[in-house]
Amino acid sequence: MTSPIDNRSRLTRANTAPVQRPEPKPQVQRTNTAPAKSSPAPVKDGMASQAASAKPSFASSAGRFFSSLKDAAKNWHKGAVETGTKAAVASGVGTFGILKSAGGAVGGAFGIVSGIKNTIAGIKSGDGHQIAGGVLSTAKSAVNTVKGGLATAAAIESHLGLKSVEKAALAAVGDGSKLSKTIAKSAAEAVHLGKDFTKLDVLTHAAKSTGFLGKLGTTLKSGASSLLGKLPGEAAAKLAGKLDANIIKTGALALGGDAKGVATALKTAEAATKGAEVAAKGAGTAAKLAGRFAPGVNVAIAALDVGIAVKTITDPKASIAAKVTSGITALGSVAAATNIPIVSQVGAAVSVASTAVGMAIENFGAIKNVASKVGSAVADGAKKVGSAIADGAKKIFSGW
Amino acid sequence: MDSKKNGSTTPSGRKPLEVPLYVPPAKQAARGQPVELPPVQAPSLEGLAVKVPAPEGFTADEVRERFLELARPFAAERPRLPTEPIAWGDEVLLNLAGYSNGKLIPFSVKTDVWLPMEPEPLLPGLYEAIVGQVPTEGLVVDLTLPDTYPVESLRGTPARFLVHIQAARQVNYPNLESPEFLQAFGRGKTIEEATQSVVAQMTEEHTQLLLLQARQQVLTEVARRTQVEIPRELVDEEIRRRWGASEGASVAELNFSDEEQEESLNSWLQDEGLRQEVELRLRIALALGAIVKRDGLQLTPAHVEKLLREEAESQGLSPAEVAASLKAEPQQQALLEQAAWHLMAVDYVMKKAKIEFEGA
Numbered sequence: 001m002t003s004p005i006d007n008r009s010r011l012t013r014a015n016t017a018p019v020q021r022p023e024p025k026p027q028v029q030r031t032n033t034a035p036a037k038s039s040p041a042p043v044k045d046g047m048a049s050q051a052a053s054a055k056p057s058f059a060s061s062a063g064r065f066f067s068s069l070k071d072a073a074k075n076w077h078k079g080a081v082e083t084g085t086k087a088a089v090a091s092g093v094g095t096f097g098i099l100k101s102a103g104g105a106v107g108g109a110f111g112i113v114s115g116i117k118n119t120i121a122g123i124k125s126g127d128g129h130q131i132a133g134g135v136l137s138t139a140k141s142a143v144n145t146v147k148g149g150l151a152t153a154a155a156i157e158s159h160l161g162l163k164s165v166e167k168a169a170l171a172a173v174g175d176g177s178k179l180s181k182t183i184a185k186s187a188a189e190a191v192h193l194g195k196d197f198t199k200l201d202v203l204t205h206a207a208k209s210t211g212f213l214g215k216l217g218t219t220l221k222s223g224a225s226s227l228l229g230k231l232p233g234e235a236a237a238k239l240a241g242k243l244d245a246n247i248i249k250t251g252a253l254a255l256g257g258d259a260k261g262v263a264t265a266l267k268t269a270e271a272a273t274k275g276a277e278v279a280a281k282g283a284g285t286a287a288k289l290a291g292r293f294a295p296g297v298n299v300a301i302a303a304l305d306v307g308i309a310v311k312t313i314t315d316p317k318a319s320i321a322a323k324v325t326s327g328i329t330a331l332g333s334v335a336a337a338t339n340i341p342i343v344s345q346v347g348a349a350v351s352v353a354s355t356a357v358g359m360a361i362e363n364f365g366a367i368k369n370v371a372s373k374v375g376s377a378v379a380d381g382a383k384k385v386g387s388a389i390a391d392g393a394k395k396i397f398s399g400w
Numbered sequence: 401m402d403s404k405k406n407g408s409t410t411p412s413g414r415k416p417l418e419v420p421l422y423v424p425p426a427k428q429a430a431r432g433q434p435v436e437l438p439p440v441q442a443p444s445l446e447g448l449a450v451k452v453p454a455p456e457g458f459t460a461d462e463v464r465e466r467f468l469e470l471a472r473p474f475a476a477e478r479p480r481l482p483t484e485p486i487a488w489g490d491e492v493l494l495n496l497a498g499y500s501n502g503k504l505i506p507f508s509v510k511t512d513v514w515l516p517m518e519p520e521p522l523l524p525g526l527y528e529a530i531v532g533q534v535p536t537e538g539l540v541v542d543l544t545l546p547d548t549y550p551v552e553s554l555r556g557t558p559a560r561f562l563v564h565i566q567a568a569r570q571v572n573y574p575n576l577e578s579p580e581f582l583q584a585f586g587r588g589k590t591i592e593e594a595t596q597s598v599v600a601q602m603t604e605e606h607t608q609l610l611l612l613q614a615r616q617q618v619l620t621e622v623a624r625r626t627q628v629e630i631p632r633e634l635v636d637e638e639i640r641r642r643w644g645a646s647e648g649a650s651v652a653e654l655n656f657s658d659e660e661q662e663e664s665l666n667s668w669l670q671d672e673g674l675r676q677e678v679e680l681r682l683r684i685a686l687a688l689g690a691i692v693k694r695d696g697l698q699l700t701p702a703h704v705e706k707l708l709r710e711e712a713e714s715q716g717l718s719p720a721e722v723a724a725s726l727k728a729e730p731q732q733q734a735l736l737e738q739a740a741w742h743l744m745a746v747d748y749v750m751k752k753a754k755i756e757f758e759g760a
Contacts, residue, residue, distance in 0.1 A: 168595035169463035179457035295508030320725035360704035365723025
């Protein structure tokens with residue numbers, strides 16, 4: 001935790017910080033030294049020449065840019081680029097810092113204009129940080145159009161053999177009506193037989209699917225709206241209209257994070273490359289954003305908790321305890337609509353672990369060390385309250 | 401700015417005694433502050449019955465998507481060099497923030513998120529702007545959200561996105577019909593068999609989804625029967641803590657100013673949909689707590705152990721290391737305990753409910 005002073009200087013906005021920074025930032029000086037690119041080439045050239053004339057010292061940092069580019073290329077596969085750019089961004093005067101000043105000021109100095117206009121305006125007014133911001137481009141400058149994207153995707157599809165998958169899927173699924181019955185029957189049977197209500201292994205796999213998480217969002221949100229329907233008059237009417245039960249969220253994007261290759265109770269994987277068509281999935285327009293970046297669309301708590309868990313589990317600095325707990329918390333959030341523990345407490349008000357948890361940890365830790373004996377006695381005064389443990393018998397603790 | 405932070409009431413609600421060390425809003429939110437739980441009477445569980453509507457099922461399209469998701473681990477990834485332009489189908493590591501009319505769009509700040517490059521008609525121009533750039537670019541993308549955008553207040557409005565591309569990778573799927581892939585995939589010798597296997601898995605997953613829906617309906621009914629007044633501050637704190645652990649962490653990482661961090665937090669605090677869902681969960685949790693007391697439920701070590709075992713297996717951790725780590729962190733144990741209590745109480749309630757599945 002930094003001291004107040006340090007914090008403040010880091011938070012200094014881009015427009016007061018010096019333009020030329022000691023550490024090289026590849027993205028800042030790209031315009032001068034990058035190889036010619038097909039898409040925004042004309043604009044960039046214009047910028048480069050204007051930039052060069054507006055800021056003589058700009059050119060001298062080209063050398064620094066080259067060395068940083070080389071470093072970046074060298075360390076690319078070690079992920080050092082990520083760190084490097086992150087550091088630049090984190091300084092607040094890096095790309096993101098400058099971009100931020102553009103982002104927040106819509107309607108003010110910049111209005112709703114293209115990024116290029118911003119830059120040119122900046123150059124004209126001698127606003128240094130605008131120029132040093134380097135490449136600010138707009139959607140218009142991109143050569144690739146939606147059509148281009150679809151063509152590429154179609155090409156991928158035919159190469160992959162996806163057509164065969166589609167055919168087989170249609171054969172298996174038909175019009176879907178049989179499926180509905182199968183699923184309902186299966187659920188009814190599970191309840192009837194008193195099976196474990198939530199099958200963790202199935203949920204684990206399902207949570208890797210953005211489609212599933214999307215539907216999960218809808219499912220768990222519908223509870224809130226149905227409750228509202230039963231609340232007295234005004235409150236319900238006011239809020240029912242605002243709840244869109246079709247809003248779909250995703251866990252993977254609740255926080256971001258690369259969950260590939262990580263095992264957890266509930267984890268999400270990045271969405272796979274989809275086919276060419278972004279066809280309606282039958283649950284409204286919000287469904288189309290399932291698994292994708294969806295600004296403004298509020299996040300389902302369950303999906304959010306899954307995202308937080310993913311972040312913890314993939315964090316190399318997080319302790320094993322934190323990882324395990326966040327996975328279980330996420331499970332609770334999905335399967336039992338839990339709240340953040342300690343905010344609302346289901347059990348008796350405790351801030352330290354009860355003996356039940358303490359014993360469980362001891363028992364669990366003893367597995368594989370002692371021949372399948374659950375409940376071997378362990379001396380740990382702080383955790384032991386209550387009677388002795390019986391072999392293989394469930395332990396009910398008194399004192400609760 | 402000083403006076404704002406040293407005041408007795410701040411937007412983040414810090415107490416005057418905490419003043420000496422400056423704490424930015426995101427960190428403060430993540431720490432949390434003590435709350436007072438309202439009194440609550442346990443609801444009756446008599447006649448608890450729900451009817452779960454017939455499930456939607458899934459389409460062939462969804463099967464194909466799921467197939468690709470399951471095949472993703474078998475795709476080859478190649479990081480793009482800093483000079484290589486990004487192509488459609490790539491996955492790109494991004495920092496993102498969205499603005500509308502100069503204000504942060506809620507739920508739009510993401511750090512370190514991998515997004516696949518596919519056209520998205522609901523965000524026209526966003527991905528188009530990224531494709532063709534090289535990694536480590538920073539962009540500002542202006543676009544107009546279409547009339548079909550899921551959020552009503554944003555329809556037809558201009559939005560500005562700050563995008564920082566940190567890295568990109570090319571994703572190459574194998575030919576899904578090739579024997580090598582099918583063998584590695586392990587779901588059958590032909591693509592038809594593999595698809596059948598995926599359908600079977602999806603059926604199980606949707607069954608789970610239906611069961612979750614049943615639980616949700618039961619818990620909602622329990623909440624409805626519960627007399628309790630949920631104070632606004634309780635909902636605020638719940639949202640604040642979640643924000644602190646998610647978007648709050650992102651805006652702090654991106655070095656947003658204090659005002660901007662508060663703006664992000666407030667956009668969450670003011671989202672009605674989010675408040676509703678949080679309030680429902682609080683109701684449920686408080687109701688369960690009261691039920692636990694009234695009916696004398698006990699948490700057993702076996703119950704906790706089962707959770708630990710399943711989670712450890714799922715994460716590939718050994719019991720010994722899990723136990724050792726938990727022993728050293730009483731805070732985590734407390735969280736674990738709360739989760740365990742809650743899950744146990746829900747199981748108890750579910751056993752008392754009569755559940756009917758439409759279409760079964």
